[in-house]
Amino acid sequence: MRKILGHVFFARPATVVAPDLLGKFLVRRTPDGEAAHMITEAEAYEGHDDRASHASRGRTARNAVMFGPPGRWYVYFVYGMHEMLNVVTGADGCPSAVLLRGVEGIVGPGRLTKRLGISRTENTLPASKATGLWIEDRGVRIMMRQIEKTPRVGVAYAGEEWAAKPWRFVVKKVIP
DNA sequence: ACGATGATGAAC
DNA sequence: TTCATCATCGTA
Numbered sequence: 001m002r003k004i005l006g007h008v009f010f011a012r013p014a015t016v017v018a019p020d021l022l023g024k025f026l027v028r029r030t031p032d033g034e035a036a037h038m039i040t041e042a043e044a045y046e047g048h049d050d051r052a053s054h055a056s057r058g059r060t061a062r063n064a065v066m067f068g069p070p071g072r073w074y075v076y077f078v079y080g081m082h083e084m085l086n087v088v089t090g091a092d093g094c095p096s097a098v099l100l101r102g103v104e105g106i107v108g109p110g111r112l113t114k115r116l117g118i119s120r121t122e123n124t125l126p127a128s129k130a131t132g133l134w135i136e137d138r139g140v141r142i143m144m145r146q147i148e149k150t151p152r153v154g155v156a157y158a159g160e161e162w163a164a165k166p167w168r169f170v171v172k173k174v175i176p
Numbered sequence: 177a178c179g180a181t182g183a184t185g186a187a188c
Numbered sequence: 189t190t191c192a193t194c195a196t197c198g199t200a
Contacts, residue, residue, distance in 0.1 A: 043195070052195070062184065079196050080181030086195085099195060110196050154195050 001139035004129060010070035014044035014089045014096040019149075019169040021087075021135070023142035026103055028116045029132040037116070038140065041102035043152045044167040045086070047094050052158035052165075055095035065124045066095040073133065075113070075123040082110035083119050087127055087135070101153070101168070148172050 005024065010017060025036040045053040054063040054076070065074045066088055074086040074097050086097040101109045113119065118133065125131040149166040156163050 045195075054195080057185075060185075076195085077183060078194055080183075080194090082196050084195060101195085108197075152195070157194080 001137070003137045005071075005127070005135045005137060007069070007071050010087060010089050010127075011091060012089065014046050014098050015167055017087075017089045018042040018044040018098045018167065019144075019147055021098060021100070022147060022169055022171050023140040025136045025138050025140075026100065026116070027134050027136055028118075029129075030117060035116075036136065036138070037103035037106065039100060039103050039135075040171040041100075041107070042169050043099040043101055044089075044096070044169075045099065045152075046096050046167075047090065050096075050158075050165075051162040052152060052155035053096070055097075059095070063095070066097050067093060068124075071128075072124055072126050073122045073131075075118060075120050077120060079110075083113040084109050085113050085118050085122075102170075142171060146172050146174075 021039050021042045024039050026039055027036045048055050050056055055066050059067050062076055065072050069092040070088050070090055072088045074088055076084050078084055086099045088097050090096040106112050106115050122133055127134045148170045150168045151164055151166060152168045
C-alpha cells in the first residue's frame with residue numbers, strides 16, 4: 001500500500017493533519033537516489049488567531065505560501081542557520097501549516113532539513129513526486145494511544161494561551 | 177549555559 | 189536604515 005498524499009489530505013485543519021502525518025513517510029529524491037523516512041514528530045500552526053504562527057501578523061513575503069492552497073511546502077530560515085520544513089494545510093486562503101520536526105532516526109527540525117538536503121529552494125513548491133519531495137501513506141497505522149501531545153517548542157513569545165496549546169504530536173517510544 | 181549567524185519585521 | 193528577535197543546534 002503506497003499512496004501519495006495530496007490536496008484532500010492537507011485541506012483540513014493543521015491540528016488534524018499534524019497527528020495524521022505521524023506514521024506517514026516523507027520521501028526525498030535526489031540525484032543520489034530515493035529515501036523514505038517515517039514521520040515521528042509534527043507541530044500544528046493554525047490560522048491568523050494563533051499568536052505562535054507566522055501567519056498571525058498577516059501576509060508577508062516570507063509566509064505568503066501559507067495563505068495559498070494546501071499541500072505546498074513552506075520552508076523558512078531561522079536563527080541564521082536552520083531551515084524549517086512545513087507543509088501548508090487548511091482551505092485555500094486560510095493560513096495554517098504543520099512543521100515537520102522529526103522522522104525515524106532524525107530528531108529536530110533543523111537536523112531533518114540538513115540531512116535530507118532541504119532548503120528554501122523548496123519553498124512554495126507542491127508536495128509531489130515532481131518536486132522530489134513528497135509524503136506517502138505506506139500503510140503504517142499509528143494509534144491515538146501511541147501519540148504523545150505536548151505544547152509546541154520555542155513559542156513562549158506567543159503568550160500563555162497559545163504557548164500552552166497541546167499541538168505538538170510525537171510518536172511514543174515503544175517499550176521493548 | 178551560551179554563542180553562532182543572517183533573515184525578518186517593526187520601529188524610527 | 190537600524191535593531192531586537194527568532195517554530196535551533198552544537199559545544200561546554
